[in-house]
Amino acid sequence: MADEEVATKAPESDAQEQSSSAIPGDTTVDQGSSMGAYITKPADYPHAPSKLLLFLTGGTGIHSTNNQLQADKYAAEGFLVVMPDQFNGDPAPNTSTVIPESEEHPTFIENLKLNLASAAKSFRIDMWLARHTPTTVLPRLHSVLSAVRDEFADAVANGNGIYAVGYCFGAKYVLLLGSELPDDVISGQRESDAQATAEEGMVRKGPAIKTGALAHGTMIERSDFENVQVPVGMVCVEGDGLFPDEVREEGVKVLKEKGQEVDSWVYPGVPHGFAVLGDYEDQKIVDAQKKAFDQMLGWLKSH
Template sequence: MMDEVSPKAPPAPTVETEVEARAEAPQPRMSDHCTNDTPLDASEVANGPYFLALKEIVKLADVDVYVSKPMDAVSGTPRLVLMLTGGTGVMAKTNQIQADCFAQEGYFVVMPDLEAEDVHLGDSAPNAAAVTAHTENADLLETIKFKAAEGIKGFIIDMWLARHTPENTMPIIETVLKAVKETYADKAYDSSMGILAVGYCFGAKYVLRLAATDEIAAGAIAHGLLISKEDIAGVKKPVTLACVENDMFFPDEVRDGGKKQLQDNNIDHELKVYPGVPHGFAVYGSYSEEHIKTAQKQAFDQFLEFLSKH
């Protein structure tokens, strides 16, 4: 009679197997456009809005805040725009130029650093280049396939998102808004006209959250990230949305369901879908493809026209 063979226990997971398993089927949470700067052409930057606004980085309530205002503004007259960025953060040149674009149109713009932990130590989302460099320098990971490196990047981004929740992020925004009012109201901007808010990628969710309160008069968002049906259902202020066609980061069912919710609640809104553009297209950048550059300008004009009415 043959000896009975005990079944072998499954092998313990290793770093390689866990990373490869994650790389096989993770759900996308942030795109490279959320964590990497859009391209910039040096000559375009030299002649663009970056040099047509007065700007500085200041500390407000221990938070780094990029402040940009029109060069010809009369003290106390511009309207305030709160700009909330994607994962590249307040130090990214593209985000600073985008803020300057609004300043060039006559707005007083404040852009707080949302990417830090513990009111604010500086914790911008990991970009692809940084993750690649990290994996190339790690002996253990040199033998793992490319897809494993992608899995690691996804894991690091997920960890970043786990630290940057609404419970951590909204208090930063509220603290900065309070400090802005105390520091600048009626000196640098007209506080009687109401605050406008603009959000890109990660920051879009929080514009919708503000639009569910009386903190702002109107909001504008582009290619939102991690937006839920509840975020849209709570909106009670006018909003405009610039969306990407077939955007896995802002699924059609959430977008279309949100539009219906805004209609049912009689909220003044508009929603435009831009085909053939990448997630992140609306942030200032020097794309070579003409249709992306055109869509970028159209989205900016969409925001300007809508906000000017509110």
């Protein structure tokens, strides 16, 4: 397992970091299938029973040290964790912009350069998001789920299904994997279920997981909640522009109206991405990260 002492990056800032497991047989980045995966197991597995947990990352992907550390924490709690490469080797571009101290009062030219750099990075992010939509991501995830059901059938059976957690980008796909969707959405032939709900005779499948927990989601819409059929626990940031309060509140309302079990824990005064391990100077964020992990872990273990 990775060493928690090396969690020295702030959340969502290590997209291009490369790391690997230090203990053979315990954790691995498996590139042998059509899609790589970071796999981390409890120390006593397979001698002791485990449960299968699908870990869906933010844009930083499976080579992020912080994401690997987060997966290892779940493994230490008894889950066999599979963290798939949702992005097929194409993590999100690094979008941090730092103004040097010497440029406390930047000139017009310096401001122009910063604005151009910011626009270029926004363009790269937009292009990256266009490459990674449900059309491309869902088929990858279902391919991995098919493989793990065979390779780790004991863990799937022990948990009576597959558990899932998702952070940032991955949070949306916890909802989608917990939904009953038309077959052509699952296979990537259609982007969403928005136009299908009134169509008759359509083959629908799912859900693919038994329960899900998510943290500070991105690109989540009200419609993503409409077909959810599994219990969902959500860690959220108050006033998060990437997962607006009104979307969260409407999503909770939709699930409750359907009689679906849901809970949400809202954190004020913390940044988006806080629930992923990182080197935080603010003790409030450190404490919130630990509490959020305990809430998500408790949700999984209670289901």
